[in-house]
Amino acid sequence: NAGVTQTPKFQVLKTGQSMTLQCAQDMNHEYMSWYRQDPGMGLRLIHYSVGAGITDQGEVPNGYNVSRSTTEDFPLRLLSAAPSQTSVYFCASSSSGTGDYEQYFGPGTRLTVT
Amino acid sequence: GESVGLHLPTLSVQEGDNSIINCAYSNSASDYFIWYKQESGKGPQFIIDIRSNMDKRQGQRVTVLLNKTVKHLSLQIAATQPGDSAVYFCAENKWGGKLIFGQGTELSVKP
Numbered sequence: 001n002a003g004v005t006q007t008p009k010f011q012v013l014k015t016g017q018s019m020t021l022q023c024a025q026d027m028n029h030e031y032m033s034w035y036r037q038d039p040g041m042g043l044r045l046i047h048y049s050v051g052a053g054i055t056d057q058g059e060v061p062n063g064y065n066v067s068r069s070t071t072e073d074f075p076l077r078l079l080s081a082a083p084s085q086t087s088v089y090f091c092a093s094s095s096s097g098t099g100d101y102e103q104y105f106g107p108g109t110r111l112t113v114t
Numbered sequence: 115g116e117s118v119g120l121h122l123p124t125l126s127v128q129e130g131d132n133s134i135i136n137c138a139y140s141n142s143a144s145d146y147f148i149w150y151k152q153e154s155g156k157g158p159q160f161i162i163d164i165r166s167n168m169d170k171r172q173g174q175r176v177t178v179l180l181n182k183t184v185k186h187l188s189l190q191i192a193a194t195q196p197g198d199s200a201v202y203f204c205a206e207n208k209w210g211g212k213l214i215f216g217q218g219t220e221l222s223v224k225p
Contacts, residue, residue, distance in 0.1 A: 031210055031211030033210075033211050033212060035215075040217070040218075041217060041218075042215030042216050042217045042218055043158065043203075043205075043213070043215045044215070045212055045213065048210055048211060048212055050210045050211070056210075058212065059214075090157050090158070092157075092213075094211040096211075102160045103148070103207070103211060103213065104160075105157030105158050105159070106157055107156060107157055108156070108157050
């Protein structure tokens, strides 16, 4: 049971390049989400998904795209990287079940856009 | 819009003392809050949660208090240890696994 995994751990992009940040979970969680964290700030929600085939925007969706074709995977695409997207990106998953609740976070991807 | 905020960006305590980290929220309809601990270079880690039908919830060395009248919650850490040094966030948990985070309080524990 690996929990939530993210790849890559680090990435440097040039302005205008595109890339995909990978996120996978092996806990059969319905809910998955992407956050970004800027220095000295809390996490801000980019996009989220409540199940395979269902996604929606969060607080800061501009410049990012998501899709969810399977329960396990929730990739985040940067369409045309900008310096303002330099940040640490966290993927999270949680269950929609009742009872004790916990949201699991991945280790993060540190992205620098030059 | 909705917001969740913390009162102090930094808190320094002596090892063995109790720590109290505060958080305020703006939406009176908010009904589920979670406290997270984030160590340097890692993702947030769940500490404890509380729903609006409770005023207090206790875990191992941690207690969360919720005051719905003034829209305030606090995290109390008993007998603070060096391993407790981290940034602490309160977050409102909304349907669909969405979290609205506050800005965080950095806790430093002096030996």
